[in-house]
Amino acid sequence: MNNEGLISVIIPIYKVERFLPRCLQSVVDQTYKNLEIICVNDGSPDKCGEILRKYAQNDSRFKIIEQKNQGLSASRNHGLDQAHGEYVFFLDADDYIHVQALEILYNVAKKTACPIVMTEDVYRTGKDKIKKGRINQNRVHYRTLKDPLRDLYKYRLVSAVVWSKLYRRDCIGDQRFIEGIYFEDWPFTTLIFSQISRCAIIDERIYMYNTNFPSIIRSQFSVKKIHDYIVGIRHVYDYFLKKQNQQQWDIVRKKRITASLKMILSKVSKSTDNKNELEKYFKEEYKKLRSDNIIKFSDLTFKSKVRLLKLLWHQRAN
DSSP states (O other): OOOTTOEEEEEEESSOTTTHHHHHHHHHTOSOOOEEEEEEEESOSSSHHHHHHHHHHHOTTEEEEEEOSOOHHHHHHHHHHHOOOSEEEEOOTTOEEOTTHHHHHHHHHHHHOOSEEEESOOEEETTSOOOOSOOOGGGOOEEEESOHHHHHHTSOOSOOOSTTEEEEHHHHTTOOOOTTOSOOHHHHHHHHHTTOSOEEEESOOOEEEETTSOOTTTSOOOHHHHHHHHHHHHHHHHHHHHHTOHHHHHHIIIIIIHHHHHHHHHHHHHOOTTHHHHHHHHHHHHHHHHHTTSOOGGGSOHHHHHHHHHHHHHHHHO
């Protein structure tokens, strides 16, 4: 079977019946037609299954995977396991894409021979005024980056989210998302970007990110969220330890890991209802990370150092 040029669009689906038709229609309407549309119904209790069946009846490119609720990571992993495309594109079911999105990304991938091509920015529905109409492909500007991991974290030229990127399937290989955790994107992206020598960024906003849908990031901070961040940190650390690439690990530790700790400290310091529980849990996990030499106090910003010392002192006083 010759799958050259085939793009596998992987769409995890759970409780999104309000937005799902818009998402699916944006894929059906793509000017690039060589697609397999892999929809993973993660045990959604609403009418998502019914909507999927209607689309599949009218378009043979649809491949529906039904599973009990296992979460976003498991859904994406099952989609990857069933993907046959030369390329993979992840699309969240509450979002949608420009009618030329996949054609633009694919053409740039072929022109540059880059294993990953991504958008520089996205439209945020509900906040940005989305431009409609066709895009002149001759005016699509792009640039290549020759040190993707460094650009991902040291210079922050690209985002660690998995959507809005077209991946050549062979650069993903057997890499999978960590199942059962929140914030699964950044460990996956980090490992993929550490394995490639170049990537491309286009200057067109062709991904529409839904800001009107409940977000894990915006919901109340919890012990579970701290735990999941740390699971990701340890997963990435173990990978670089086996890879024995200290230079790459230093970039990730100083930039990404430190940013995660900064975010956790900020969330804990601003919490109210469960602050003591969060402080106690984070203190114990922080001590383990320090003991295992995964993080360094010296990497933190001055503000984060102050917050951390206050937290440690407060827990000691209690």
